[in-house]
Amino acid sequence: MRGAVIHAPGDVRFETVDDPHVLHPTDAVIRTAVTCVCGSDLWPYRGAEPIGDPHPMGHEYVGFVEEVGSAVTSLRAGQFVVGSFATSDNTCVNCRNGFQSNCLHREFMSTCQAEYVRIPNAQGTLVATDEVPDEGLWSGLLAVSDVMGTGWWAADAAEVRPGSTAVVVGDGAVGLCGVIAAKEMGAERIIAMSRHESRQKLAREFGATDIVTERGEEGVERIRELTGGIGADSVLECVGTAQAMSQALHAARPGGNVGFVGVPHEVAIDGQELFFSHVGLRGGPAPVRRYLPDLIDRVLTARIDPGKVFDLTLPLEQVAEGYKAMDERRAVKTLLKP
Amino acid sequence: MRGAVIHAPGDVRFETVDDPHVLHPTDAVIRTAVTCVCGSDLWPYRGAEPIGDPHPMGHEYVGFVEEVGSAVTSLRAGQFVVGSFATSDNTCVNCRNGFQSNCLHREFMSTCQAEYVRIPNAQGTLVATDEVPDEGLWSGLLAVSDVMGTGWWAADAAEVRPGSTAVVVGDGAVGLCGVIAAKEMGAERIIAMSRHESRQKLAREFGATDIVTERGEEGVERIRELTGGIGADSVLECVGTAQAMSQALHAARPGGNVGFVGVPHEVAIDGQELFFSHVGLRGGPAPVRRYLPDLIDRVLTARIDPGKVFDLTLPLEQVAEGYKAMDERRAVKTLLKP
Known part of the structure; x- marks a missing residue:
């Protein structure tokens, strides 16, 4: 063959x-x-x-x-x-x-x-x-x-609940499927981080209520503005880089959850920072x-x-x-x- | 005054x-x-x-x-x-x-x-x-x-459930209170890691069913032996050192949970290792x-x-x-x- x-x-x-x-x-x-x-x-x-x-x-x-x-x-x-x-x-x-x-x-x-x-x-x-x-x-x-199974797992690991606010970091296929999952799990607000017009369009079609085009600390600031100053209940990290992980951890509210499904490449998480954030973190192959x-x-x-x-x-x-x-x-x- | x-x-x-x-x-x-x-x-x-x-x-x-x-x-x-x-x-x-x-x-x-x-x-x-x-x-x-509030939070963050197996890393006052909490939350098996006789005794009095005196990789091996080869459902990390965190993460089963309540001192968590372990991690001031x-x-x-x-x-x-x-x-x- x-x-x-x-x-x-x-x-x-x-x-x-x-x-x-x-x-x-x-x-x-x-x-x-x-x-x-x-x-x-x-x-x-x-x-x-x-x-x-x-x-x-x-x-x-x-x-x-x-x-x-x-x-x-x-x-x-x-x-x-x-x-x-x-x-x-x-x-x-x-x-x-x-x-x-x-x-x-x-x-x-x-x-x-x-x-x-x-x-x-x-x-x-x-x-x-x-x-x-x-x-x-x-x-x-x-x-x-x-990708859909992985997006679902990201939302599940990030403990998306009915009425909650979810942020999706990454606008690849997994991130877009993460939007579908968050929507199906009842998230009321779904913020997709994307700077590509065609992907933004698909994210909206899948249920994203807001699009954030900024990245890094600027992106985090924008998320905070959209979430009453504290961050999101759930963040789906669908990339796997250190920048994406940092963005995800900072975008979650105190006691929120990050589900990370991009295979981490050179990602180290600072224990003390995670500690004081109260953020729950779970990831892995879906x-x-x-x-x-x-x-x-x-x-x-x-x-x-x-x-x-x-x-x-x-x-x-x-x-x-x-x-x-x-x-x-x-x-x-x-x-x-x- | x-x-x-x-x-x-x-x-x-x-x-x-x-x-x-x-x-x-x-x-x-x-x-x-x-x-x-x-x-x-x-x-x-x-x-x-x-x-x-x-x-x-x-x-x-x-x-x-x-x-x-x-x-x-x-x-x-x-x-x-x-x-x-x-x-x-x-x-x-x-x-x-x-x-x-x-x-x-x-x-x-x-x-x-x-x-x-x-x-x-x-x-x-x-x-x-x-x-x-x-x-x-x-x-x-x-x-x-x-300490009791913190031990409770450790068990809560580690998602101790009725019938589950919990490991407590650290035999200080918080760890000992973590044993009480795990017991109250219904853990069936509570493994305390301790090498001090008086603390072991108190741990047993509080509900520990097993004591592991080994530390580091040896301690993790012993936990694995006691948990059907896979590790514990919940691990309470009550120390805050890099060694204790590593011990805790390795003692948890795939998809298990680590609650960490010792203020981390120079602790960095490897993203890829955490990823493939499927372990959920949450900590912070109780x-x-x-x-x-x-x-x-x-x-x-x-x-x-x-x-x-x-x-x-x-x-x-x-x-x-x-x-x-x-x-x-x-x-x-x-x-x-x-």
Whole structure:
């Protein structure tokens, strides 16, 4: 089959790779319905993370079950499935605690920008829909497998409550999905920090009530003005830089909460500053599996449409252009069709 | 009147100081019933915090109302009152959010090791008991004004739940009160980290089910062994050093919670490590006022007896010896009687 392989910063190629097979009884192989490029794929693409040997890319997917291992009893060939970027057996103690992305048998997906994908821990990871959804819903379901699940987790970790005020730091796909989540969880005021007009527009469409274009301390000042001088109840940090984290911590009110979901790159948090702020902080790779049944339902009933974060659709074979467009900020997120 | 004044590291004197008066309509002046020395008083005493000019000390108190300002309508002379080390108007938005120790009008108490004390924001800060409690209960109520309130906050911030497992890092008065709090909140297993026999004994009396004497990575290993390999649901960090914080973060299970109440001294938290742990982190000066009515009730009904953390009682005029005994670890906490 063919799939994306990264060779060096800026060098992603669509080439022939080994066909995936069931290697363990707990595996499944799916035929990719749609896949995409993630903001986090840009870290190695931009040389901000080591690449090492050329390797496949991609961790977002929805698809059709092709084949299952002998231990996979809940799935059958032909079913349409949604998974998570982190696989989980969904039975271990961490899974039972709701942190499936910290499953004792977790494997991070990394070969999904391809025609077929092997899914470890398939029974615990994949959720099948009752029937094959209308193709118009695939992009939304694909978003659920990562960015929408992550936006939801950001809002959940930031303890968004009905009637509360939420700030979203980061206007990438995750941040935009965070706006959806905050809205669904009942936030009355949702302040999106964004300086890109098209993203501001989408944020508003998703439920943002205010847009703050300033950054850093100026941005924090603006948030304070909008929140009676004290800051927001909940802040969703959807970037992962030190600046974004600092902005998030300062934008939260005393005793507020920051949910941080951008993988932190060179972020250190000052203990004393956090102490005197009373702010609660929780982050991590989103436990998407916890949210899958609910989020799939919200997409299938058209209650939410996170698929709108895809503003560029390309054939899978043009994956390189998909990266380039996102790197150059011509696209928020690229959908890839095999 | 007379009170404690710190002149230099190791040099606390009991000397004549100005009588306190009502300076603002919102003030009260109380006659101290009992006061004490706090673990945090040892930071300047040990030269770990700058002292500057000689200044009074002490932030824990229970006492009798002597005089109130014109704006204080809920208190009258003669009442027995319990307060908090942080004063609060109990009406501002931060107070209403439950973070009275972040009150917009907060003043930290700092003159309580004295015969009389001025209490700013008296109406919001002081809680009067219905009648003057039996003198045997004063030590417990004094503990409530700081260490018990702080231990409670540690357990609350660490989200201790019925049936859960809690670890307490630090066997000082706050840590020991944290054991009481975890027990009251229904923790089924309470692991106290302590290497001092007398403190271990008190911890067990307060409800600790296990004692871990190892520290650092060894201590964390031991916690893991006791918690099915994954760590504890809740960890109460009651020290404030980098080592204690690291121990606490590593002792929590994926998705568990750390409540940190020791004022952090040179503590930096690695963002990426926190991220992959899924651990929730919240700390700060305890919002004691939030808990006062409940904790006073628990002491008055003899449901808890945090007064047991006082293992040395001295006349107030021997305050210097009170510091010395704690510095030399001959005492956990010194009670001072005017």
